[in-house]
Amino acid sequence: MSEDTAPVALGAMPDGLIPELSLMMPAYNEEEILPLALEEAVAALNAQVKTWECVIVDDGSTDRTPEILAELSAGEPRIRVVTNSPNRGYSQALIRGFHACRLDVVFYTDADAQFDLMEMGRLYPLIADADMVAGFRVGRQDPWFRLITSGVYNVIQGLVLGVRARDVNCAFKFFRRDFFEKVALSSDGFLIDAELYARADLAGLRWAQGPVKHRPRTQGSTTVKVGTIRETLRQLFSLKKALK
Numbered sequence: 001m002s003e004d005t006a007p008v009a010l011g012a013m014p015d016g017l018i019p020e021l022s023l024m025m026p027a028y029n030e031e032e033i034l035p036l037a038l039e040e041a042v043a044a045l046n047a048q049v050k051t052w053e054c055v056i057v058d059d060g061s062t063d064r065t066p067e068i069l070a071e072l073s074a075g076e077p078r079i080r081v082v083t084n085s086p087n088r089g090y091s092q093a094l095i096r097g098f099h100a101c102r103l104d105v106v107f108y109t110d111a112d113a114q115f116d117l118m119e120m121g122r123l124y125p126l127i128a129d130a131d132m133v134a135g136f137r138v139g140r141q142d143p144w145f146r147l148i149t150s151g152v153y154n155v156i157q158g159l160v161l162g163v164r165a166r167d168v169n170c171a172f173k174f175f176r177r178d179f180f181e182k183v184a185l186s187s188d189g190f191l192i193d194a195e196l197y198a199r200a201d202l203a204g205l206r207w208a209q210g211p212v213k214h215r216p217r218t219q220g221s222t223t224v225k226v227g228t229i230r231e232t233l234r235q236l237f238s239l240k241k242a243l244k
Contacts, residue, residue: 011128022101026093044117060087091192135172135212
């Protein structure tokens with residue numbers, strides 16, 4: 001095999017570009033912010049990635065999200081839409097999206113434009129020595145009550161599952177595609193990110209973390225439902241049992 005056709009090692013960036021990447025976003029009733037989120041995603045992919053696809057999981061949206069996705073994917077064939085009907089929830093949307101991705105590295109973020117996706121190129125090299133690379137938010141731009149609940153959740157899931165991550169639910173993560181062949185995800189509530197870490201640890205997979213800037217949501221509101229402490233504990237202990 002000639003040098004010109006030799007595969008590029010994961011984490012390497014010849015010519016300063018990521019060789020290939022599947023960017024995956026779940027979307028549920030995001031008509032207000034979705035056009036901006038996808039515009040920024042496509043711009044970041046074109047600027048940083050040689051070969052890419054953008055997989056959007058429409059999780060049973062009841063607003064104009066399906067129409068917007070149809071219009072955008074018609075104009076850009078590298079945008080692929082996967083539809084859940086009816087709504088199956090955030091965790092199941094992510095699981096379906098992960099398995100729909102085709103390229104060697106999978107990146108996921110939410111369709112709320114709260115991250116500058118031009119930062120992908122800064123964290124991507126960490127995948128050379130890891131199976132999963134996760135961002136942790138710096139200067140987090142969320143309401144105070146979300147900051148408090150997120151901090152409490154990080155502590156609780158650490159005590160129950162033993163995951164020692166700085167920002168478990170940060171929606172800025174890279175994976176080697178074979179990560180999803182080595183772990184079997186089963187979350188049906190809101191613990192998918194905790195499960196990703198817990199199953200990685202259980203399977204002896206490697207993960208790394210790096211800082212990413214966080215931006216305020218400018219349009220729409222979050223549709224991810226986070227349970228009460230009692231419900232969170234119930235789901236955490238159920239997940240812990242399932243990991244055995």
